Amino acid sequence: MSIRKVTIAGTNSGCGKTTVTMGILATLYVMGLDVQPFKVGPDYVDPMIHTFITGNDSRNLDSWMLDIDTVVHLFEKNAINADISIVEGTNGLYDGYDGNTIVGSTAHVAKIIKSPVILVVNAEGVSLSIVPMVRGFIDYDRNLEIIGVILNKVSSEEHYEALKTAIETGTGVKVFGYLPKMDEDELPCKHVGLVPEEDMNDLKKKIRVLVEQVIKTIDVDLIIKMSNRPRVSYLNATKFSFEQIKPPQKIKIAVAKDKAFSFYYKDNLELLKMMGAEIQYFSPLKDITLPEDIDGIYLGGGYPDFYAKELQGNKSFIQSIKKGIMAGIPTYAEFGGLMYLSQYVEKQNNEKANMAGILPGYCRTTQELSKSGYVDIEVTKNNVLSKKGYRIRGYEFCHSEINMLSDDVSRCFNVVKRRPDMEPIIWKCGYSIYNLIAVYPHLHLWGNTDFAKKFIESCNKYRMANSLAI
The missing domain is CATH 3.40.50.300 (P-loop containing nucleotide triphosphate hydrolases)
Structure with missing residues (x-):
């Protein structure tokens, strides 16, 4: 064909x-x-x-x-x-x-x-x-x-x-x-x-x-x-079957999707669906609360700094997501999602916008892009998205940095940016607290599907625990 x-x-x-x-x-x-x-x-x-x-x-x-x-x-x-x-x-x-x-x-x-x-x-x-x-x-x-x-x-x-x-x-x-x-x-x-x-x-x-x-x-x-x-012939097509890792019942993952949160690899969302998740979109800009009966949250990247006033003004939703994450809903936040979950965002003109206040730290926008580009990631601590020893590649492009104000947050990722003819830049990321992990690099989950599998497992574990509690 x-x-x-x-x-x-x-x-x-x-x-x-x-x-x-x-x-x-x-x-x-x-x-x-x-x-x-x-x-x-x-x-x-x-x-x-x-x-x-x-x-x-x-x-x-x-x-x-x-x-x-x-x-x-x-x-x-x-x-x-x-x-x-x-x-x-x-x-x-x-x-x-x-x-x-x-x-x-x-x-x-x-x-x-x-x-x-x-x-x-x-x-x-x-x-x-x-x-x-x-x-x-x-x-x-x-x-x-x-x-x-x-x-x-x-x-x-x-x-x-x-x-x-x-x-x-x-x-x-x-x-x-x-x-x-x-x-x-x-x-x-x-x-x-x-x-x-x-x-x-x-x-x-x-x-x-x-x-x-x-x-x-x-x-x-x-x-x-x-x-x-x-068409092109595969070298090994069998690795694209995920039937064996679907959870016993469908879980529901709430995904932030509006003008402030629009950066998602469509194939990431489809991979989660293939593994048994139902995706339900919500808007931190317009919704009053998180969707009901959810087992996980996915906050992607986007333009939260451009919509900071609207986001900080939606206090009802901030209370809802704060309550949900602190109650243990497995949450994966990338870049813009990380910024939104911080205490506040400080722009270069010293203007501050309060955010959800879940991560005990604040983000400051910068002009430098020293860490931007492709990165190698090694997981150093277990978390809701991955296990110690997992590896994946990602891409980081950000004009901001986070300053943590507490030692209660684990850093689960070792991130390496390799540079031709220069020493690599190495830093810690993957901030974990409650049942949340927040990262700056964008991850394509098809780069290591075990990350998606682990997130599904975390969401399923949360659902099962809630079912037993009821």
Whole structure:
């Protein structure tokens, strides 16, 4: 069986691959196709855009946090029933997790899932020099199938025709079309999670304008025609069966989901479902209390600092979640969730916003990103999410740090950020109190499914204890 799939890659960050991807996704959707989007790497924002445009949940494919079989599995199981799958790359085509390897790069993922690649090239101020640039990307790895180019920021139709002729003659690959230089105000906002409800119509209008441009200047029909490729064979498909670890009865996990908490890998939530959980969403911004009869809480990342006033104003919900966590409901909080559970958040202008006050410490926003990037994690103490000795990889991108004000909080994670030609940075994280663990790194639970299994077991243990108490 074959799958229609294309990876949209870039020569570098900022070349326009996200704009091109948005335009192609929206055009395919307008054509009536069932489009399955994907994003290479750990990013949350681009997948939110993909989902907004297509109506289908975008999935992350990360070949550093996940092994090869898992990348294949997550791609194939989500792509198999779609009319076409579009994978948006990250950074430059060959840029891997540490700058010295292609592991984690767009090229690496495209090779794993055997996807043809279209290279987005910024054509601003370039003429014949574009040929050796494109040729270099093709020649660097002949095992990668680059089928063509889309040009961005083209100055005129004449400019495009000259570049098209030069590239196709000089490299042998197809030029699928171009986008002209467009003002930033004309382009859809990348931060969908921060777009107020009243601005959604403007966002939709900008996407329609982008579609009109794509229809005029990019041959989407040819992209569809050239996208058909065979499925990929697993090295070991048996590891993706989780029937044996489902709890005896379905447990209910409450997941925070609103504009303040929107960063989740969809496959994380589906893995918990596969292991027997029922997911019930709630909003710390709008709800008065936690959902009833829950066995676990999952607080993801997002924009709690942007919505700090609204969050601190919802005192009824803060009391509800504080009561629930202190009563022992198993809770997993990532990044934004950690910030929300702290005493307060202090911004760089010294403005403070009170939070839920469950973790005995406060978060302070910073400009530094010294700890940001991919990290290796070793569990040093048992907790509701993992056991001592477990290992997983994660990604940390935060402009804040937590300052603990009590020694009652255990630190369960040893986190290592490796740096080329430099000593690694090592720190403690995984703050545990009550039946809660709060972490800064975002974890893709498919990187080690034992983490999801342990959380399910913790939730099931809580349910059983409550049943006996009744």
